[in-house]
Every structure is written in structure tokens, then in C-alpha cells.
Amino acid sequence: MSPRRQAVLKAVVQTYIASGQPVPSEVIARQHRLGVSPATVRNEMAALEEGGYIRRPHPSAGGVPSSRGYRYYVEYLAEPVEVPEAVKQRLRKRFLSAHRNMEMWARLAAESLADLLHNMAVSVLPRVKPVRLRHLQLVALEELLALLVVVLDDAEVRKDLLPLDNPCSSSDLEQVADRLNALLAGLGRREIALLGARFSPFEREVIRAVLRILKWAEAELAVEWATEGLAYLLSQPDVANLAQVRSLVGMVEEGRLTQTILSLAPERGMRVVIGEENPEDALHPFSLVLAPYGTPHAQGYLALVAPMRLAYPQAVAGVGFVASLLTELVLSLHPRPSAS
CATH class of the missing domain: 3.30.390.60 (Heat-inducible transcription repressor hrca homolog; domain 3)
Known part of the structure; x- marks a missing residue:
């Protein structure tokens, strides 16, 4: 993809995430200072639509990112951000003041992540004994x-x-x-x-x-998990379809959401699963941001469940920080064996 087309896609994604409205070419040309005319932006948006990176709700509407467009943005265009230092200190203090208990920490992690990102968060507790x-x-x-x-x-x-x-x-x-x-x-x-x-x-x-x-x-295997922030998720304007809501709530209540998280979560690092990349139909309108925490012998998982219209850099930063904080706490309960 050419640098100019990348810049137009980045502008469409960021503007749509901020506004929730289809993005006209005139807005891109006026607000993002790409140094090209609205006609050139229209041509680039037409090429992006043909490539499956954006779609239009109807022919005269502006552009809306598709799953493929979000994926390209996450992989190549999104700029990393950090959780503000004041927020890090507040969360660290909140965890350290809680009881040294894994169930308490898991619940606190889901609550903190949901409050930080205003979406649903799931914390899957570590299993100490792996399947062999x-x-x-x-x-x-x-x-x-x-x-x-x-x-x-x-x-x-x-x-x-x-x-x-x-x-x-x-x-x-x-x-x-x-x-x-x-x-x-x-x-x-x-x-x-x-x-x-x-x-x-x-x-x-x-x-x-x-x-x-x-x-x-x-x-x-039977797993324990904590889920918080469902009300945040359901209050999002992108989650208005009653059938979608029922399907998602059913997944939460039946434990299928947790099983999906376990099947998708990486062994290390972060993973973002967008829209139809999710194996469950009920999750196609949503994105998951996943991270492991703990140690290889006591590993749990943290997940954010959000609409595809998500501030991905902030979400990745938030999930990553809370996962790293949980890892510190798990290590305090299950320290690494000392080298002999």
C-alpha cells in the first residue's frame, strides 16, 4: 500500500473511531492536512473500498473501516501509547492494598481494566497444574x-x-x-x-x-474467571442490536467466552482479534485484546471485549500494563525457583 493510501486509511480509521460517523473525503482533506485535494482523497478511498479496507453504508455515504481496515491499522499504522504515569501509580496502589489473593486480584484486574477502557474485561485465573x-x-x-x-x-x-x-x-x-x-x-x-x-x-x-x-x-477444564464491565459494553452506541447482545450475554453465562479466550490467547506478548477473525459468530461485531500474565507454571489470561470501533493503541497499552502488574503479583505468590 502506498504511503498516501496508508495516510488516508489511517485518517479514516482515527476519525471514525473518534466520531462514530461515516467519514467523507472532504473531512479527511480538510482536517488531516495530507497535502492533496478532496478529489485525490476520494480516489484513494475508492481504492481502499475496492481493496476491502473500508466500506460505505450506502453509495453516497462516507467511509467506515472494515475488519480488514482495522487489522491493517493495528499492524502497520497505529502508534503505540503509554498508560499515563498517574494512572499506573493509582492502579499499582489499588492492587498492593488488596489482600494477597489470586481471586481478589483477578476481580480487581477485570474491574480496573473495564473502568480504564469503558468496555468489558475478563480475567481468567491461572492454573497451577498444566495438562501433560x-x-x-x-x-x-x-x-x-x-x-x-x-x-x-x-x-x-x-x-x-x-x-x-x-x-x-x-x-x-x-x-x-x-x-x-x-x-x-x-x-x-x-x-x-x-x-x-x-x-x-x-x-x-x-x-x-x-x-x-x-x-x-x-x-x-473447569476454569475460574472474573468478568466486569458488561454495562460499559452494552452502553456503547455500536452495540445496539438486541440479537448481538443476547448472543454475547449467552456466551458469558455459559462460559463459552472464557473458553474462546483460552483458545485465542497468546503464550507471550499481545494479540488483537478483530471482527470476523473471531471463531464465534457472536463475537464478529467485536474485537478482543488478549494478553497472558503470570509464569509458565501459573499462567492466566486477560482480555478486553469491545466493539471494533475501539481506540486500539490505548486498549493495547491498558491490557498490557494490567497484565504486567498481575504478573508481578503472581510472581510474589509463585516465585521462580533460584538457579542452582
């Missing part, structure tokens, strides 16, 4: 298809189909399974993901499937 792999087996089904059988540490059996790029005999599959069992047995998902051993392409494919199974198993 006991044993895996590879069974030939067809010439280019194998069955992966995974036995978890509680003896639960999970299965997945693995397409093969090249034919493998039963003895080939058995050798791969024996090597992986020697390396992976007894390990949890995060430990497996950090392994530095050299693997063949097929072994890496098996490991990816094992990691998926372990993540699914973790997501299905």
Missing part, C-alpha cells in the same frame, strides 16, 4: 492418512487425523512415535513448545497436532 502428555501413538489408516492417539496424564485419550505428505509404513510411524515419546512424555504444552531439539518436518507436524490437543484439553 503421557504417551502418543501413530496408526496408519490409509496411504496418506494417519491417526494420532494422545494419552494425557489423567489417562484421557484424544485422537486427531494427520494427513501425510508422503506414504509412511506402520514401522516408520512407530519409529517416529517412539522418538517423540522419549522426548515429550511427561511434558506440558509450554514445555513442549520450548523444546530446541531438531525434528523432521513430519515430527514437527505431529508436535503441532499434540500442542493443539493439549490446548483443547486445557480449554475444556
Whole structure:
């Protein structure tokens, strides 16, 4: 995308986030000082619409960012911001004055994030005991298809189909399974993901499937979470569709929102999931800003749920700061073992 087109897209996104109204080309040319005429801005907006970055509610309306437009903005155009220092100090003092209790901190994190960003926040409490792999087996089904059988540490059996790029005999599959069992047995998902051993392409494919199974198993376990700010979210002008509200509330009450957060959350860093990138239809009108917190052995997750029309730099900064604060607190309860 050319620099000029990027500048027009950035102006459309930022203006729409601020106003909530479709953005005409005249407003972009007048308010953002791009050094081009309204006609040039119109041409660039037409190209952005053709590329799927903006849409128009009707032919004569201004531009509205699409999921793709928001994604491009978040990835390439948004400028990072910091949570104001006074807000950081206030939040830090609030957490440090609370009881040293993970449930209390989780509730406080969701409340603080919801109040800070005026949207819904979810804090998923850490699990201290991860799901671990006991044993895996590879069974030939067809010439280019194998069955992966995974036995978890509680003896639960999970299965997945693995397409093969090249034919493998039963003895080939058995050798791969024996090597992986020697390396992976007894390990949890995060430990497996950090392994530095050299693997063949097929072994890496098996490991990816094992990691998926372990993540699914973790997501299905009973989890504790705190949700705050639903009233903030429902008061947003972008959330006016009653069917959308019912679907979202249903996800919260049934625990499906928490399971979705667990399936989408990154192991480190931040992740922003926008609109139709969400796997659940009920979340297509919304964006999620996700971050892990805690330690590899006691990891929880923090999520902001908001309309797509969201001040993304502020949201990322807020979620990131509260997650880092929670990590400090979790470390005070579960300190890292000292090096011997």
C-alpha cells in the first residue's frame, strides 16, 4: 500500500473511531492536512473500498473501516501509547492494598481494566497444574492418512487425523512415535513448545497436532474467571442490536467466552482479534485484546471485549500494563525457583 493510501486509511480509521460517523473525503482533506485535494482523497478511498479496507453504508455515504481496515491499522499504522504515569501509580496502589489473593486480584484486574477502557474485561485465573502428555501413538489408516492417539496424564485419550505428505509404513510411524515419546512424555504444552531439539518436518507436524490437543484439553477444564464491565459494553452506541447482545450475554453465562479466550490467547506478548477473525459468530461485531500474565507454571489470561470501533493503541497499552502488574503479583505468590 502506498504511503498516501496508508495516510488516508489511517485518517479514516482515527476519525471514525473518534466520531462514530461515516467519514467523507472532504473531512479527511480538510482536517488531516495530507497535502492533496478532496478529489485525490476520494480516489484513494475508492481504492481502499475496492481493496476491502473500508466500506460505505450506502453509495453516497462516507467511509467506515472494515475488519480488514482495522487489522491493517493495528499492524502497520497505529502508534503505540503509554498508560499515563498517574494512572499506573493509582492502579499499582489499588492492587498492593488488596489482600494477597489470586481471586481478589483477578476481580480487581477485570474491574480496573473495564473502568480504564469503558468496555468489558475478563480475567481468567491461572492454573497451577498444566495438562501433560503421557504417551502418543501413530496408526496408519490409509496411504496418506494417519491417526494420532494422545494419552494425557489423567489417562484421557484424544485422537486427531494427520494427513501425510508422503506414504509412511506402520514401522516408520512407530519409529517416529517412539522418538517423540522419549522426548515429550511427561511434558506440558509450554514445555513442549520450548523444546530446541531438531525434528523432521513430519515430527514437527505431529508436535503441532499434540500442542493443539493439549490446548483443547486445557480449554475444556473447569476454569475460574472474573468478568466486569458488561454495562460499559452494552452502553456503547455500536452495540445496539438486541440479537448481538443476547448472543454475547449467552456466551458469558455459559462460559463459552472464557473458553474462546483460552483458545485465542497468546503464550507471550499481545494479540488483537478483530471482527470476523473471531471463531464465534457472536463475537464478529467485536474485537478482543488478549494478553497472558503470570509464569509458565501459573499462567492466566486477560482480555478486553469491545466493539471494533475501539481506540486500539490505548486498549493495547491498558491490557498490557494490567497484565504486567498481575504478573508481578503472581510472581510474589509463585516465585521462580533460584538457579542452582
